[in-house]
Amino acid sequence: MIYPPYQILNPKQIFQMASRFPDVFRQRHAQSHKGTYGTLAVVGGAAGMSGAVVLAATAAMYQGCGKVWAGFNQSILPFAVIPERPEIMLATAENLCRHEDISAWVIGCGLGLQQDAQNIVTWALQHTQNQPLLLDADALTLLARSQTDRELAKQHGQLVLTPHPAEAARLLHTASADIQANRIQSAKTISQTFNAFTVLKGHQSLVATPDGRIYTNSSGNAGLATAGSGDVLSGMIGSLLAQGIDTQQAVQAGVWLHGAAADVLRDSQIGETGMLAGEIAPAARWLRNRIADQSYRYGQTAARLKV
DSSP: OOOOOOOOOOHHHHHHHTOTTTTTTSSOOTTOOOGHHHEEEEEETTTHHHHHHHHHHHHHTTHHHHHSEEEEEESSSSSSSSSSTTTEEEEEEHHTTTTOSEEEEEOTOOOOOHHOOOOHHHHHHHOOOOOOOEETOOOOOOOHOHHHHHHHHHHSSSEEEOOHHHHHHOOOOHHHHHHHHHHHHHHHHHHHHSEEEEEOSSTTOEEETTTOEEEEEEOOOOGOTTTHHHHHHHHHHHHHHHHHOOOOHHHHHHHHHHHHHHHHHHHHHHHHOTTOOOHHHHHHHHHHHHHHHHHHHHHHEEEHHHO
16 A cells, blocks of 8 residues: 655644653654564454454554554454565464463454354453453443443453444443433443443544543544544554553543544545545554654753753
């Protein structure tokens, strides 16, 4: 894929917003290595939905994760290698869940709704309490269905939930219209019910914290209304979590950067109509590096002026 030149039309606003997330928008240490930036496991991809895991895992690589595993909820791998992304390691979901070297988990992208998928969600809630765990897509529907999993979720302690309105409605046993009619309270209730950080997706996505705080995201546009954009968001947030970024900062920055990348695509003569989920991650990488470069130069200038 050939990427066009990107541009930022509102640099002052972009850099001001990014300054809220200093741990995300900083340059890499010269002596770092791939182990410095963590290992993310993305689990999902039932038959016919392999692309969801590929999108999330690819987004994680573009956000600088040291190593990324893609785990497919299938008895055999759908392919031996992802041709355009040989950097991503592949495993069946069953085998990946045996790994002990994972820094963070993303579970749910195309996972399916059968009993084997429910077992994966239950396993994750029971066995990943030492790592951040992000549940998305089918995993949220499965969480909503199982009282056992709902109780396990409350005890996890490092949980992130990323529902769209319909998934949020399932979690709260209500209707999507009720969620949309009171988005702020809905996001807060999900976070407090499950002791989790919640991203309620949609126009001006909301981030709610377990202690009841709420943040409204200002970036993004209607180009994000496309298949797979949620998988990309999960991969981006998961990547930041695997890199050791504080959960609140990783979630807020991931949501903002995801939307800001879509704004860059819109403003770079691509436009909103026909924007592809696979185009978001490269734009987000470009923007994150530009911000980090600008922050470094600003810091160097400030240091010289202080002297």
